[in-house]
Amino acid sequence: MRVAFPHMGSAPIALEGLLRVLGAEVVLPPKPTREITELGARLAPEMMCVPFKLTLGNMFRCLEAGADVLAYVSGSWSCRFGYYGRLQAQILRDEGFQFRLLELRHDRIPGIVREVLRLNRGRMSSAVLNSVRAFRIGWLKSTAVEEIESRFREALPNARDARGCCRLVDTLIQEVRTTSKPAALTRIRDTARARFDALPRNGRTRVLRVKLVGESFCVIEPFINFDIIARMGEMGVLVEPSLTSHRWIGFHGFRLNKGEVGRMRRLSAPYWRYCVGGEDQNSVGHLLLAAQRRFDGVIHVHPFGCMPGTVVQPTMAKAARDNNISYLPLSLDEHSSETGVVTRLEAFASLIEKRRRRHVV
Numbered sequence: 001m002r003v004a005f006p007h008m009g010s011a012p013i014a015l016e017g018l019l020r021v022l023g024a025e026v027v028l029p030p031k032p033t034r035e036i037t038e039l040g041a042r043l044a045p046e047m048m049c050v051p052f053k054l055t056l057g058n059m060f061r062c063l064e065a066g067a068d069v070l071a072y073v074s075g076s077w078s079c080r081f082g083y084y085g086r087l088q089a090q091i092l093r094d095e096g097f098q099f100r101l102l103e104l105r106h107d108r109i110p111g112i113v114r115e116v117l118r119l120n121r122g123r124m125s126s127a128v129l130n131s132v133r134a135f136r137i138g139w140l141k142s143t144a145v146e147e148i149e150s151r152f153r154e155a156l157p158n159a160r161d162a163r164g165c166c167r168l169v170d171t172l173i174q175e176v177r178t179t180s181k182p183a184a185l186t187r188i189r190d191t192a193r194a195r196f197d198a199l200p201r202n203g204r205t206r207v208l209r210v211k212l213v214g215e216s217f218c219v220i221e222p223f224i225n226f227d228i229i230a231r232m233g234e235m236g237v238l239v240e241p242s243l244t245s246h247r248w249i250g251f252h253g254f255r256l257n258k259g260e261v262g263r264m265r266r267l268s269a270p271y272w273r274y275c276v277g278g279e280d281q282n283s284v285g286h287l288l289l290a291a292q293r294r295f296d297g298v299i300h301v302h303p304f305g306c307m308p309g310t311v312v313q314p315t316m317a318k319a320a321r322d323n324n325i326s327y328l329p330l331s332l333d334e335h336s337s338e339t340g341v342v343t344r345l346e347a348f349a350s351l352i353e354k355r356r357r358r359h360v361v
């Protein structure tokens with residue numbers, strides 16, 4: 001069995017580890033590029049959102065590389081994300097590829113168990129044992145990456161050598177990728193803070209803080225959002241995302257953290273009464289939470305053509321005005337220009353810097 005899954009942020013690191021321990025051969029999805037986005041855009045219906053196009057191009061390349069099973073987190077939700085797997089499978093079959101579609105959803109558990117048993121030649125005891133080991137390794141890798149990325153976000157605005165800080169995050173992520181030993185993964189996770197703390201600092205005394213909210217894929221995947229976290233970090237702005245790959249797997253994949261959903265619902269209620277799909281309600285809630293926590297601004301990213309992201313935007317702008325927090329909406333698609341986005345980020349950084357100075361003086 002040669003399994004592939006769509007690329008999103010750093011999620012492939014944990015998923016690859018988990019699937020290998022389960023006994024599957026993994027066809028790693030290629031990192032997103034403009035060429036892959038264009039390939040997906042050519043195959044997809046024109047008005048589909050850019051995450052669909054990018055992951056479609058991604059899966060096309062995986063099938064060319066020999067994948068015979070495509071795995072998707074899937075479901076019947078208000079947002080079309082839940083149908084990505086089935087729609088993409090149809091398009092890819094029309095292109096002549098043959099493969100099995102593995103939908104990771106709660107009402108398909110028997111099918112998932114059958115696949116795990118097949119990987120273990122039908123032996124239940126080794127299937128159970130390998131599943132426990134696989135989830136442990138997947139969890140350790142995912143939490144290690146979460147810790148590394150979180151320390152990186154904090155360190156970058158204060159780092160004297162931004163490139164050195166970016167090199168360190170790449171090195172640590174590579175260490176996580178190449179080991180499957182629990183003790184090594186725990187050590188990498190537990191020493192990440194000290195390794196970032198050891199970097200020379202630039203002496204900056206005030207770091208501006210911005211919350212990054214919006215559609216999951218656009219928040220998590222640096223290729224789509226033009227690496228907002230690193231770019232703004234280099235401008236001296238700490239960007240805290242509402243979702244990371246690790247949190248997405250727990251939050252959306254396994255539907256954990258119901259408390260946070262409830263909290264966002266309560267916070268957003270004066271502005272947004274119910275979720276119309278995607279991350280609309282969570283985005284309003286996180287914006288209001290950021291205002292309460294005295295962040296300097298909120299950046300709201302969503303794909304062009306994303307219904308929930310588009311309809312919630314005027315409400316987000318009003319909530320930001322009412323709560324006196326700077327707000328930058330960014331609509332992204334395969335035609336977005338890097339220069340245009342970076343110029344707006346620079347202008348936003350300068351605006352929040354001036355606002356902070358006005359309030360401090």
Ligand code: SF4
Binds near residue numbers: 049
């Ligand atoms: S939230 Fe928007 S962009 Fe994301 S899958 Fe749904 S419609 Fe597409």
